[in-house]
Amino acid sequence: MQNNSDDMQQSTPPQPPVEPEPQADAPAAKPNLVLPVAAGGGVLILALGGLALVSNRPQNGQQVELTPTVTEALLEQVSYRDGIYYAEATFYVQPVEANETVGVTVVVSDGEIASVEIVQLEDGAIVENEYLTEFTDKLQDIVVGQSLDSIEDMELISGSTLTSDAFREAIRSVQDQAAAS
Numbered sequence: 001m002q003n004n005s006d007d008m009q010q011s012t013p014p015q016p017p018v019e020p021e022p023q024a025d026a027p028a029a030k031p032n033l034v035l036p037v038a039a040g041g042g043v044l045i046l047a048l049g050g051l052a053l054v055s056n057r058p059q060n061g062q063q064v065e066l067t068p069t070v071t072e073a074l075l076e077q078v079s080y081r082d083g084i085y086y087a088e089a090t091f092y093v094q095p096v097e098a099n100e101t102v103g104v105t106v107v108v109s110d111g112e113i114a115s116v117e118i119v120q121l122e123d124g125a126i127v128e129n130e131y132l133t134e135f136t137d138k139l140q141d142i143v144v145g146q147s148l149d150s151i152e153d154m155e156l157i158s159g160s161t162l163t164s165d166a167f168r169e170a171i172r173s174v175q176d177q178a179a180a181s
Helices: 072-076 130-143 161-178
Strands: 033-039 042-048 083-093 098-109 112-122 125-127
Touching: 083 161, 098 161, 112 130, 130 161
Parallel strands: none
Antiparallel strands: 033 042, 083 098, 098 112, 112 125
């Protein structure tokens, strides 16, 4: 048997690619947040963490489809002014076949509910209502410290659907009043 060096080739195993090491003084990459903003028939996109303006105007009747790039929750965040707000809500109570009106006073501090009081109203006057006093006490434990935005989806007090719904209606009015513009 001949040992021919041309027939026998030595191969070296493949080496993994070498990645460059990060430079110590290079700034860390920051994620960009892109917010689409409608502007005069086109789309204006603002990028936070760097500024990028992009115009995407439709050409001769061309339709442009917009896709949200930020979650709705982020876009819908609203800041609320601190203060004391009052709203009324009326609801129908079928067993007694009458409308009930409640007055809701909400103290807002740092966008959160600091306190809440609910009273029953008849002809504009406050009427003592033991049930509503108990409801308010329980409600305080649930909503104090919560943001105004979180109340809409929150389960409030079981068995008090009409009063809870009236409270939510009043909170929507308080949100409108307290919204910082």
